[in-house]
Amino acid sequence: STVYLNGEWLPLSEARISVLDRGFIFGDGVYEVIPVYRISERGVNVWRPFRIEHHLARLARSLAKIRINDPFNEVGWRALIEKAITLHAQQHADDANCLIYIQVTRGVAARAQVFPAHSTPTVMVMANSFTPPSALKREQGVAAVTALDERWLHCDIKSISLLGNVLMAQYAAERDALETIQLRNGELTEGSSSNIWVVKAGRLYAPPANHLILEGIRYRLFEELAAEAGITFEARPIPEAELRSADEILMSSASKEILPITRLDDRPVGAGRPGPVFAALYAGYQRAKE
Ligand code: PDD
Numbered sequence: 001s002t003v004y005l006n007g008e009w010l011p012l013s014e015a016r017i018s019v020l021d022r023g024f025i026f027g028d029g030v031y032e033v034i035p036v037y038r039i040s041e042r043g044v045n046v047w048r049p050f051r052i053e054h055h056l057a058r059l060a061r062s063l064a065k066i067r068i069n070d071p072f073n074e075v076g077w078r079a080l081i082e083k084a085i086t087l088h089a090q091q092h093a094d095d096a097n098c099l100i101y102i103q104v105t106r107g108v109a110a111r112a113q114v115f116p117a118h119s120t121p122t123v124m125v126m127a128n129s130f131t132p133p134s135a136l137k138r139e140q141g142v143a144a145v146t147a148l149d150e151r152w153l154h155c156d157i158k159s160i161s162l163l164g165n166v167l168m169a170q171y172a173a174e175r176d177a178l179e180t181i182q183l184r185n186g187e188l189t190e191g192s193s194s195n196i197w198v199v200k201a202g203r204l205y206a207p208p209a210n211h212l213i214l215e216g217i218r219y220r221l222f223e224e225l226a227a228e229a230g231i232t233f234e235a236r237p238i239p240e241a242e243l244r245s246a247d248e249i250l251m252s253s254a255s256k257e258i259l260p261i262t263r264l265d266d267r268p269v270g271a272g273r274p275g276p277v278f279a280a281l282y283a284g285y286q287r288a289k290e
Contacts, residue, residue, distance in 0.1 A: 001030075001068075001087075001092075001126065002088075003124060004080055004083070004123070004125040004126070005017070005122075005123070005124050006122060007013075017108075018108045020108045020109065022109065022119070023103065023122060023160055026113065026161075027162075029103060029104055029105030029106060029159070029241050030062035030063055030066060030103075030157060030160060031059065031101065031102060031103040031104070031160050032056075032100075033099055033101055033253075034081065034100040034254065035049070035050045035097065035130060035191060036099070036130075037050060037096075037289045039289060051217050051221065051288075052078070054217045055217055058113075058217065059104075060217070063104060068121050072123075080102075080125050084125050084127040085127060092129060097113045097131070098129060099127070099255060100125065100127055101122075102123075102124070103160060104122065105121060105160070106119055107121050108122065109118065111186075132255075133257065133259055136262070137178075137261065138282065139274065141261060141269075142177075142251075143175075143176065143177040143178060143266075143274070144177050145171065145175045145181070145264070146180070147183070148183060149182035149189045149212075153212070155189070155211060155212055155213050156211045156213070157214075158214055165193060168192035169192040171192075172192065177263075178259070179194055180192045181196050181243070181264070187237045187240065188207050188237075188239075188243050189213050191251055192251075193217075193253055194216070194251040194256055195251070196240060197251070198248070198250075199249070199250070200250035201247070202232075202233055202277070203231070203232045203234065203248075204231050204234070204277055205233075205235075206222075216252055216253060216254075218257075221288065222252065225285065228284060231281075244264065247271075248270055248275035249269050250281065258278065258281050259284055260275065
């Protein structure tokens, strides 16, 4: 496949960065993951980036929060994404969907923690094949485990410094679970790479979108979808006991879309089956792709 790196489109195997890149040395950068769906419009295949304006707005916010000058405006980012999609569609004709990965670091400079006086951000864009979760996962639900959230206090930045998340993802994998649900001070925060939702008595709850979680692009979307489906949504702190006594637990992310978590720490969640709020939000999500 082909990647964009600092102004050039290159085969993946030829794309190189300096060992002094601050992304490599310090994890000093931010990223985005944008799903792209192939849909048929009047019999013609078109590739549609999902909620792209929200993803680009979040990228701009992440860059501003770590004080990297945004290397492109929205038009520039859209052009890069369109090109990545076109190349991917040419090279993988049978591939229906893809995920756009964007990474921006503070660039290359002699190794010193303080920001360099002059550096040019390193920009990388690539498209990867993407298959949404299987019907089996949606029908049976998936397993999650809980662990203490040991990350820093700026989880609202979509930072490439993901060590805490990586360790939590591995923690889940070693317990045959798909996700680790993190708790901080006895309250739900989020998964290692997803937002977590709780359903009780037909109402949908999520932790407030503050510095303790990444506000997923699906966060506002589910607010909208819940309203359309007549489901009351409330953002408020969720104590561990409410997580454990939930009727439904849901996870959401660019690549997982929405999945029902039917086992938590080896115990069934509610009835142990995907519930009606999952079904309503999943249906809304599929409609939103069109
Ligand atoms: N992860 N919280 C964390 C910590 C995440 O890493 C993600 C996404 C989310 C959900 O955000 P969104 O709905 O915008 O995908 C929440 C991406 C997919 C990743 O790291 O690959």
